[in-house]
Amino acid sequence: MDFTNNDTEKLIIYGFGRVARCCLPKLIQDFQIDFIIDNNSKYEKNDTRYNGIPIQSFMSVKHKLQEKKYKVVVAVSGNSYYPIKKQLESIGYRESIDFENAKNFMSQWYWINRSECVISRISLPITLKCTLNCKHCNTLVPYLDRSRVYTDDELKETIKMFFDCIDYVSTVLIVGGEPLLKKNLIEILSFIQVNFHEKFSRLHIISNCTIIPKDDLLQFANQNNILIRLSDYSHEIGNYDRIKKIIDKLKAFKVDYIVNKHEQWFDMGFPRETLRIADSRENLIRHMTECNAMCQVIYNKKMFFCATQLGAFEINRAYNKDILELDRLIVNSTESKKKLLDYYNGNLPKGIRFCQLCRGVGPKNNKIVTGGVQLKRNDEIKIRKPS
Numbered sequence: 330m331d332f333t334n335n336d337t338e339k340l341i342i343y344g345f346g347r348v349a350r351c352c353l354p355k356l357i358q359d360f361q362i363d364f365i366i367d368n369n370s371k372y373e374k375n376d377t378r379y380n381g382i383p384i385q386s387f388m389s390v391k392h393k394l395q396e397k398k399y400k401v402v403v404a405v406s407g408n409s410y411y412p413i414k415k416q417l418e419s420i421g422y423r424e425s426i427d428f429e430n431a432k433n434f435m436s437q438w439y440w441i442n443r444s445e446c447v448i449s450r451i452s453l454p455i456t457l458k459c460t461l462n463c464k465h466c467n468t469l470v471p472y473l474d475r476s477r478v479y480t481d482d483e484l485k486e487t488i489k490m491f492f493d494c495i496d497y498v499s500t501v502l503i504v505g506g507e508p509l510l511k512k513n514l515i516e517i518l519s520f521i522q523v524n525f526h527e528k529f530s531r532l533h534i535i536s537n538c539t540i541i542p543k544d545d546l547l548q549f550a551n552q553n554n555i556l557i558r559l560s561d562y563s564h565e566i567g568n569y570d571r572i573k574k575i576i577d578k579l580k581a582f583k584v585d586y587i588v589n590k591h592e593q594w595f596d597m598g599f600p601r602e603t604l605r606i607a608d609s610r611e612n613l614i615r616h617m618t619e620c621n622a623m624c625q626v627i628y629n630k631k632m633f634f635c636a637t638q639l640g641a642f643e644i645n646r647a648y649n650k651d652i653l654e655l656d657r658l659i660v661n662s663t664e665s666k667k668k669l670l671d672y673y674n675g676n677l678p679k680g681i682r683f684c685q686l687c688r689g690v691g692p693k694n695n696k697i698v699t700g701g702v703q704l705k706r707n708d709e710i711k712i713r714k715p716s
């Protein structure tokens with residue numbers, strides 16, 4: 330990629346949503362950012378600035394982008410990347426040369442120029458217990474063997490092993506199952522804040538809106554600038570009143586939050602279907618890299634490429650290929666950082682072979698289903714056996 334060079338000093342950031350706001354604290358330390366592009370009209374109307382940097386719409390800066398080639402880092406989530414890619418290509422910008430997504434840019438630029446392992450986000454399932462039983466859950470929670478217990482010591486060791494081998498991660502996603510089921514959630518959050526606050530930008534907690542958060546958690550979230558991300562499945566589970574109560578409480582405690590409505594999901598197939606997605610190694614790797622589910626997960630001293638790979642391993646330990654063993658990495662060693670970064674970026678000779686069994690979350694998966702559909706007790710599910 331062209332602009333991983335050390336002489337890249339100026340960047341334009343495209344996006345001012347949650348992805349951008351997690352990357353910006355790191356990027357403004359190392360680059361001059363002339364403006365941020367975001368097409369939400371509220372920013373331009375109110376002359377919104379981030380650390381003095383103006384936020385402007387694509388149309389209002391299009392002429393500047395055309396006059397001279399800037400280096401643009403696109404900091405948006407999942408499929409929102411593709412329309413921006415099209416827009417930039419329409420004015421002659423080339424992917425990987427004039428623009429790049431934030432995940433690739435950060436992991437490559439800091440490694441090439443500073444030998445630093447910098448990644449954009451990591452998921453930390455704090456419990457795999459859940460209050461819901463979603464048929465198409467990406468962590469496969471309804472299909473898991475629940476007899477396995479993951480102790481707090483193992484959880485803390487896993488967190489430490491991960492932070493010992495990275496230099497910076499923009500966002501730490503506290504996920505589940507349902508994280509609010511974790512009894513000592515504040516203790517674990519404090520452990521991360523106290524020990525590793527210099528290595529990340531922000532903690533996010535993703536909750537399914539079935540539990541009203543307790544006062545002490547919200548006080549802690551307010552004091553530590555934690556973002557609560559509410560997943561809204563009310564169209565399926567009808568918890569409208571509860572969501573309203575949760576939002577009222579978050580407002581009362583001045584906790585930053587967002588609501589994500591999950592009306593549509595992808596049916597990834599596994600573990601109900603027997604799939605064989607790709608007919609060659611190249612096609613498998615392409616399928617894997619096009620998948621927008623890629624949010625690497627740390628769990629029980631291991632790193633998984635995505636939550637579905639973790640779920641499969643928890644269903645059956647025979648799904649054990651292409652998992653990074655964190656306890657084999659050496660604290661702060663360059664070699665271990667590189668190993669972690671390569672895994673994070675999917676730079677593996679055979680790719681993630683589990684992707685062969687999974688349709689993934691990408692433009693080619695056309696099996697769209699209603700988000701949050703619950704498995705019923707008498708639903709008969711056949712779990713595919715490892716081959």
Ligand code: SF4
Pocket residue numbers: 597616617620621622623634635636637638681683684687688689690
């Ligand atoms: S295709 Fe691969 S990366 Fe995508 S969700 Fe499935 S297992 Fe995960």
